[in-house]
Amino acid sequence: MSLINNTPIVSVDWLQANLEHKNLVILDCTIPKVTDKSKTSNSNEKIQIKGTIFFDIKNTFSDVTAPFPNTILSSKEFEEKVQALGINKDSIIVCYDDLGIYSSPRVWWMFQLMGFTNIAVLDGGFPMWLENRFPTEKQKNNTPTKGDFKVDYQPxxxxxxxxxxxxxxxxxxxxxxxxxxxxxxxxxxxxxxxxxxxxxxxxxxxxxxxxxxxxxxxxxxxxxxxxxxxxxxxxxxxxxxxxxxxxxxxxxxxxxxxxxxxxxxxxxxxxxxxxxxxxxxx
Structure with missing residues (x-):
């Protein structure tokens, strides 16, 4: 049975309680702030919520040929790239970022644009997950099975x-x-x-x-x-x-x-x- 979420935001307690659900997809949507000039940490040292997939806003889920940053993909490209992450029509997605609430809502909105609403932002993001000492792991390069996600574009x-x-x-x-x-x-x-x-x-x-x-x-x-x-x-x-x-x-x-x-x-x-x-x- 698929897990359904009726709110655009969920707590870390909710995520922890549903962490092992087979339809759950957790996306790390972190990007650095444009005003932050500090060096990012070595990716080999990065940790994440257990079972997370990295959602690369900048290099995969934006049109890198466009003249302006973070330009949305076509619906066809978005569908193909989301399927490549192993996301299905009956998935429930929780997206978070390392800054609490910063770039994860962008991913939430992208999915709204593409007609998928069973998605929520993690309130407090990764800092709140760490504060509660919930399960983490070193960042992995997962190779999931292709999903059957479908776009229903909402212009x-x-x-x-x-x-x-x-x-x-x-x-x-x-x-x-x-x-x-x-x-x-x-x-x-x-x-x-x-x-x-x-x-x-x-x-x-x-x-x-x-x-x-x-x-x-x-x-x-x-x-x-x-x-x-x-x-x-x-x-x-x-x-x-x-x-x-x-x-x-x-x-x-x-x-x-x-x-x-x-x-x-x-x-x-x-x-x-x-x-x-x-x-x-x-």
Whole structure:
């Protein structure tokens, strides 16, 4: 019998209790922050949750030929690469990252985009798993049997530059920016030197850090208050950030808060701020 999860986020206690379920797939979705210049640890020394498969956002699950980072794959490519990880139609996926809540929501959102909803983010991520001294192992290069995962593409979950341009004048859409207030207001430099500062006209600042507390997402009630403050009439949301990673954190928070009409701007500010003739506010 397949394990079904009805929430977009699960606790480490839930994962520990279901760790041996035959349909469970655990994905390590860790990427370094673009603002983190420290050296990463030797991969031979890396540990992970027992039974984990590495989900390589940067090199496998992004279009590396695209001009901007973290560009989504086509639905066909995504399906093939997910099957190669041994993921099936009846799998239940739990995704986590080494920073608590950072890049794992991006993977959660990717699967939403591809029509797969039996997936959750691990609240508190790997730090909380370690804090509880739950089972770990050295990172392995698993070679799973090909899965039968199928895509059911949901195009309303993603927006592109032309969509955002239209949304600027659309009074029924809220564009929310997950970057820091300093980057939004152009008082802090962008981490990529070739990207202009500022923000999309008529967008609002909602730093992703505002919905996180000590590596956990804030409670459903707290999230509802935060999102209702900027969108009390439950209009459509478009979430943006630097490259689409932390915009997905906002998407996860909005979903938990009861908002279902949301999308992520795939190119986000890196595309907007490096494309000629697009309007910018500072």
């Amino acid at each position: 309303e979950k993603v927006k592109f530059t032309e969509d955002v341009l239209k949304a600027i004048e659309d009074k029924e859409t809220i564009i929310a920016d997950a970057r820091s207030k300093g980057r939004f207001n152009c008082t802090e430099p962008e981490p990529r030197s070739d990207v202009k500062g500022g923000h999309i006209p008529n967008s609002v600042s909602l730093p992703f850090s505002k919905i996180i507390k000590k590596g956990h997402l804030k409670s459903e009630e707290e999230l509802r208050v935060i999102f209702n403050q900027i969108n009390p009439k439950k209009k459509a949301f478009i979430f943006s950030c630097g490259t689409g990673i932390t915009a997905s954190v906002l998407a996860l928070g909005a979903d938990i808060a009861g908002y279902k009409n949301y999308a992520v701007y795939d190119g986000s500010w890196t595309e907007w701020g490096s494309t000629a003739n697009l309007p910018i506010e500072k």
